[in-house]
Amino acid sequence: xxxxxxxxxxxxxxxxxxxxxxxxxxxxxxxxxxxxxxxxxxxxxxxxxxxxxxxxxxxxxxxxxxxxxxxxxxxxxxxxxxxxxxxxxxxxxxxxxxxxxxxxxxxxxxxxxxxxxxxxxxxxxxxxxxxxxxxxxxxxxxxxxxxxxxxxxxxxxxxxxxxxxxxxxxxxxxxxxxxxxxxxxxxxxxxxxxxxxxxxxxxxxxxxxxxxxxxxxxxxxxxxxxxxxxxxxxxxxxxxxxxxxxxxxxxxxx
Amino acid sequence: xxxxxxxxxxxxxxxxxxxxxxxxxxxxxxxxxxxxxxxxxxxxxxxxxxxxxxxxxxxxxxxxxxxxxxxxxxxxxxxxxxxxxxxxxxxxxxxxxxxxxxxxxxxxxxxxxxxxxxxxxxxxxxxxxxxxxxxxxxxxxxxxxxxxxxxxxxxxxxxxxxxxxxxxxxxxxxxxxxxxxxxxxxxxxxxxxxxxxxxxxxxxxxxxxxxxxxxxxxxxxxxxxxxxxxxxxxxxxxxxxxxxxxxxxxxxxxxxxxxxxxxxxxxxxxxxxxxxxxxxxxxxxxxxxxxxxxxxxxxxxxxxxxxxxxxxxxxxxxxxxxxxxxxxxxxxxxxxxxxxxxxxxxxxxxxxxxxxxxxxxxxxxxxxxxxxxxxxxxxxxxxxxxxxxxxxxxxxxxxxxxxxxxxxxxxxxxxxxxxxxxxxxxxxxxxxxxxxxxxxxxxxxxxxxxxxxxx
Amino acid sequence: xxxxxxxxxxxxxxxxxxxxxxxxxxxxxxxxxxxxxxxxxxxxxxxxxxxxxxxxxxxxxxxxxxxxxxxxxxxxxxxxxxxxxxxxxxxxxxxxxxxxxxxxxxxxxxxxxxxxxxxxxxxxxxxxxxxxxxxxxxxxxxxxxxxxxxxxxxxxxxxxxxxxxxxxxxxxxxxxxxxxxxxx
Numbered sequence: 001x002x003x004x005x006x007x008x009x010x011x012x013x014x015x016x017x018x019x020x021x022x023x024x025x026x027x028x029x030x031x032x033x034x035x036x037x038x039x040x041x042x043x044x045x046x047x048x049x050x051x052x053x054x055x056x057x058x059x060x061x062x063x064x065x066x067x068x069x070x071x072x073x074x075x076x077x078x079x080x081x082x083x084x085x086x087x088x089x090x091x092x093x094x095x096x097x098x099x100x101x102x103x104x105x106x107x108x109x110x111x112x113x114x115x116x117x118x119x120x121x122x123x124x125x126x127x128x129x130x131x132x133x134x135x136x137x138x139x140x141x142x143x144x145x146x147x148x149x150x151x152x153x154x155x156x157x158x159x160x161x162x163x164x165x166x167x168x169x170x171x172x173x174x175x176x177x178x179x180x181x182x183x184x185x186x187x188x189x190x191x192x193x194x195x196x197x198x199x200x201x202x203x204x205x206x207x208x209x210x211x212x213x214x215x216x217x218x219x220x221x222x223x224x225x226x227x228x229x230x231x232x233x234x235x236x237x238x239x240x241x242x243x244x245x246x247x248x249x250x251x252x253x254x
Numbered sequence: 255x256x257x258x259x260x261x262x263x264x265x266x267x268x269x270x271x272x273x274x275x276x277x278x279x280x281x282x283x284x285x286x287x288x289x290x291x292x293x294x295x296x297x298x299x300x301x302x303x304x305x306x307x308x309x310x311x312x313x314x315x316x317x318x319x320x321x322x323x324x325x326x327x328x329x330x331x332x333x334x335x336x337x338x339x340x341x342x343x344x345x346x347x348x349x350x351x352x353x354x355x356x357x358x359x360x361x362x363x364x365x366x367x368x369x370x371x372x373x374x375x376x377x378x379x380x381x382x383x384x385x386x387x388x389x390x391x392x393x394x395x396x397x398x399x400x401x402x403x404x405x406x407x408x409x410x411x412x413x414x415x416x417x418x419x420x421x422x423x424x425x426x427x428x429x430x431x432x433x434x435x436x437x438x439x440x441x442x443x444x445x446x447x448x449x450x451x452x453x454x455x456x457x458x459x460x461x462x463x464x465x466x467x468x469x470x471x472x473x474x475x476x477x478x479x480x481x482x483x484x485x486x487x488x489x490x491x492x493x494x495x496x497x498x499x500x501x502x503x504x505x506x507x508x509x510x511x512x513x514x515x516x517x518x519x520x521x522x523x524x525x526x527x528x529x530x531x532x533x534x535x536x537x538x539x540x541x542x543x544x545x546x547x548x549x550x551x552x553x554x555x556x557x558x559x560x561x562x563x564x565x566x567x568x569x570x571x572x573x574x575x576x577x578x579x580x581x582x583x584x585x586x587x588x589x590x591x592x593x594x595x596x597x598x599x600x601x602x603x604x605x606x607x608x609x610x611x612x613x614x615x616x617x618x619x620x621x622x623x624x625x626x627x628x629x630x631x632x633x634x635x636x637x638x639x640x641x642x643x644x645x646x647x648x649x650x651x652x653x654x655x656x657x658x659x660x661x662x663x664x665x666x667x668x669x670x671x672x673x674x675x676x677x678x679x680x681x682x683x684x685x686x687x688x689x690x691x692x693x694x695x696x697x698x699x700x701x702x703x704x705x706x707x708x709x
Numbered sequence: 710x711x712x713x714x715x716x717x718x719x720x721x722x723x724x725x726x727x728x729x730x731x732x733x734x735x736x737x738x739x740x741x742x743x744x745x746x747x748x749x750x751x752x753x754x755x756x757x758x759x760x761x762x763x764x765x766x767x768x769x770x771x772x773x774x775x776x777x778x779x780x781x782x783x784x785x786x787x788x789x790x791x792x793x794x795x796x797x798x799x800x801x802x803x804x805x806x807x808x809x810x811x812x813x814x815x816x817x818x819x820x821x822x823x824x825x826x827x828x829x830x831x832x833x834x835x836x837x838x839x840x841x842x843x844x845x846x847x848x849x850x851x852x853x854x855x856x857x858x859x860x861x862x863x864x865x866x867x868x869x870x871x872x873x874x875x876x877x878x879x880x881x882x883x884x885x886x887x888x889x890x891x892x893x
Binding site (some may be wrong): 041137 | 339351511527671
C-alpha cells in the first residue's frame with residue numbers, strides 16, 4: 001500500500017487493440033478475448049514493513065501479485081445479457097465496434113471498460129437509446145494505479161437508468177504521460193463539478209469541459225493531492241513522552 | 255472602496271484585505287466594509303454597471319463555508335457562482351491509510367448532519383465486496399434502518415431550523431433544535447455519541463441495543479407526533495413564509511435530471527424517485543412507507559416534502575421498534591470471526607465498553623479467538639479486490655461510496671458521491687434572475703452540508 | 710437582581726479591573742465562525758436545552774466588527790485559513806479566541822495536507838476545547854473558564870506586565886514530547 005514498496009510486475013495488457021472481433025456473432029459486445037485474464041496491477045513484496053537482513057519473520061520474502069478481477073465471459077447472468085445485446089446493437093449502429101475493451105461482472109455489478117476516444121459517443125448512446133436510457137450519471141470518480149504502466153489513471157462513471165431501474169459502471173483509462181479524457185459534460189451536465197474535482201485531485205484533463213479549474217484545493221495549489229505519489233502530508237504529533245509520525249510514514253501492519 | 259480599471263492599478267493606498275484583481279472587462283468594485291455609501295454613489299454614477307459581491311465563506315446564512323460570488327444589478331442577481339473547497343479535509347485520501355473499519359470513523363464526518371448515511375453507504379459497499387451482503391444479521395439491518403430514519407428526522411429538523419433562521423423565523427430554529435435534542439438523546443443512548451458515531455461497521459453494527467432503549471424510542475415517537483404538527487401550524491399557511499418560499503428556486507424535472515439532482519429537490523418536481531423504494535437496501539422493502547412528492551418544484555414544495563418525510567420516518571421507526579422487540583438477544587454483527595469480533599459488549603467496571611465474557615474467552619479459553627481479535631485490531635480484515643458502488647437515499651439525495659479494493663486491509667480508493675456536491679451545482683440555475691434574498695432561500699431549499707460538498 | 714439588597718449601606722466597592730472584567734464577560738458576543746460538525750454543537754448550545762443566553766451570549770454577531778469572541782468551531786482547511794485570519798483581524802480589541810474541537814485545537818484526526826494543524830498557527834488562541842465534537846456542556850464549561858480568564862485579566866500597565874509574564878513562561882515551557890513520566 002505505501003508508496004515505498006517497489007513494484008516490478010509481468011507485462012499484462014488486458015487488450016486495447018481490437019482483433020479477432022470480426023468472427024463473433026452479430027449483436028454481441030465486441031470484446032477482446034485476452035481481456036478475460038485477471039488484471040495484475042502490482043506485485044507486493046514483503047509485509048509488515050520488513051526489509052533487509054534483520055527480518056527473522058520471513059515475511060520479507062513474500063511476493064504477492066495484486067490482481068483486479070478480469071473480464072467475464074458470456075453469459076453474464078441476470079439482465080446483464082439483455083443489456084449487453086442492446087448495447088452491442090447500439091454500438092454497431094453507431095459505428096463504434098471497438099469501443100468496449102473489457103466487461104467485468106463482479107459481485108452483481110457490471111463494469112464496462114471503454115476506449116477513451118469513444119467515450120462521448122458511448123455516453124450519448126447510453127443516454128438516448130430507448131432500450132438503454134441511462135439518463136442519470138452519478139458522477140466521476142478517479143482512481144490512480146501508479147504501477148499499471150499505460151493505464152495509470154482511471155475515471156469511473158456510474159450511470160443509472162431510472163426508466164429501467166438499472167446501474168452500470170463505465171471505466172476509462174489514460175496513461176500518466178497523456179492524462180486526457182474527453183469530457184461528458186455535453187451529455188451529462190451534472191458532471192461539471194465532478195470532472196473539475198477529478199482534475200483537481202488526479203490531474204486528469206477533461207477535453208471539452210467548459211471551465212476546468214481547481215474546485216476543492218486553493219487555486220494555486222501545486223500538485224494533485226489524491227494521486228498515490230502525493231504524500232498524505234501531516235506532521236508528527238507530540239504526545240507526553242513520545243512523538244508519533246504521520247500515518248503514511250508509520251510502520252504498516254498489512 | 256476601490257475600483258480597478260481594466261488592466262491598470264490606480265490606487266492611492268494598498269488595502270491588505272482587497273488586493274488588486276485583474277479582470278478583462280467591466281469595472282470591479284471591491285467592498286471591504288464601512289464604505290457602503292461610496293459604493294452606492296459609485297454604482298449610481300454608472301447605472302448600467304454591475305456590482306460583484308462576495309457572500310461568504312464566513313456568512314451566517316450560507317449553510318456553512320460556502321462562498322457565493324454574485325453579480326448584482328440593483329437587487330437582481332444576474333450571475334451566481336459557488337466557490338467551494340473551504341472545508342476540504344482530504345478524508346478520502348486519509349481513508350487510504352487506515353483499515354476498513356477505521357475508515358468508518360473518517361467517512362462519518364463528511365456529511366456531518368447525516369453521519370449514519372455515510373457509514374451505511376460505505377459499509378454496504380465493503381460488504382458487497384466481501385460478498386457477505388446476505389449474511390448481515392437481521393437485527394443489524396433493523397438497527398441500521400432505525401438509526402438512519404432517526405437521523406433523517408434530525409437532519410430534516412436542522413434543514414428546516416436553519417432555513418427558517420435564514421429567512422428570519424427564529425422560532426422555527428428554536429423548536430427545531432429542541433426536537434433535535436430528542437433525536438440526539440436516542441443516539442447517545444444507542445451508540446454512545448451525539449454526533450459522528452462510528453456505529454455502522456462492515457458486518458453489522460458495533461453494539462447491541464441497551465436495555466430500555468425500545469421504551470425510550472416509543473416515548474420519542476409519541477412526543478414527536480405531538481410536536482411535528484407545530485411546524486406545520488407555524489409555517490405551512492403562514493403568508494410571509496409562503497411569500498418567501500413559493501416560486502423561489504424553481505427547477506423543473508428536466509433541469510433536475512440534467513444537473514443530476516436527487517432527493518427532496520427531485521421529488522418536489524413530482525417524480526417519485528426514492529432509492530429506498532426503487533433499489534432497496536438493508537431490508538427497506540419490508541417496511542411500509544410512502545414516497546412524498548410535491549408538484550410545484552419550488553422551495554415551498556421542498557419544505558413540505560421534508561415535513562412529510564419526517565412523518566414517514568416516524569412510521570418506519572415505529573415498525574422497526576416493533577421488529578426489534580421480537581429480536582431480543584439476536585446477534586448484531588456477522589458471525590464470521592475473520593471479519594468482526596462478537597459485539598455483545600457491556601459496560602465494564604471501569605466504565606469502558608468491554609465484554610467481560612469475550613475477554614475471558616479470548617484470554618483464558620481460546621487461543622484462536624485471541625489471535626483473531628489481535629489480527630482484527632492491528633491489521634483488520636482483508637477485502638477481495640474489486641470495486642463496488644451501493645448508494646443510499648440520504649436526506650439530501652443519493653449518497654454513494656465508490657469503494658475500490660486491491661485485496662488488502664485498507665481501502666485502495668474510497669470516493670463518495672455526495673448529494674450536496676451535485677445538488678449545489680443548481681445554485682446558478684435557481685438564483686439567476688431572482689433577487690438576492692431569494693438566493694438564500696434557494697440554497698436553503700437545496701439543503702447543502704458543506705462537509706459533504708468538500709469532503 | 711437583588712445585589713443592591715445584599716449590600717451593607719448600599720455601597721459596593723470594587724476595582725476598576727474587576728468591574729471592567731465583569732462587564733466584558735457578562736455580555737460576551739461570539740462571532741459566527743462555525744465550519745463543520747462543531748458548528749452544529751455550537752448552534753445546539755445556543756438552542757433551548759443548553760442555553761447560551763443565560764450568559765448573555767445567545768446573540769451570535771454575523772459581523773466580526775461587533776464581536777468579542779471568535780469560536781473557531783470545526784476543521785480549518787488550507788483554503789479557509791486566510792479567511793480566518795481576515796475575520797480575526799476585523800474584530801476590534803479586546804478579542805478572544807476559543808478553539809472548539811480537536812480539529813481547531815490541533816488538527817484532530819485529520820493529520821494531512823488539507824487541514825491546518827491547529828488554528829494557533831493562524832490566530833492566537835486563549836482557550837482550547839478538545840472533543841469530537843465537544844458536547845454543549847463542554848463548550849459551556851470552556852466558555853465559563855474563559856469568562857474567569859476575562860474577569861481576572863488586568864488593564865493598562867498591569868496588562869502589559871501580565872502579557873510579558875505569560876510570554877516568558879510559554880517560551881521557557883517544556884515541550885510536550887519531553888514531558889516524561891506522565892503516560893499513565
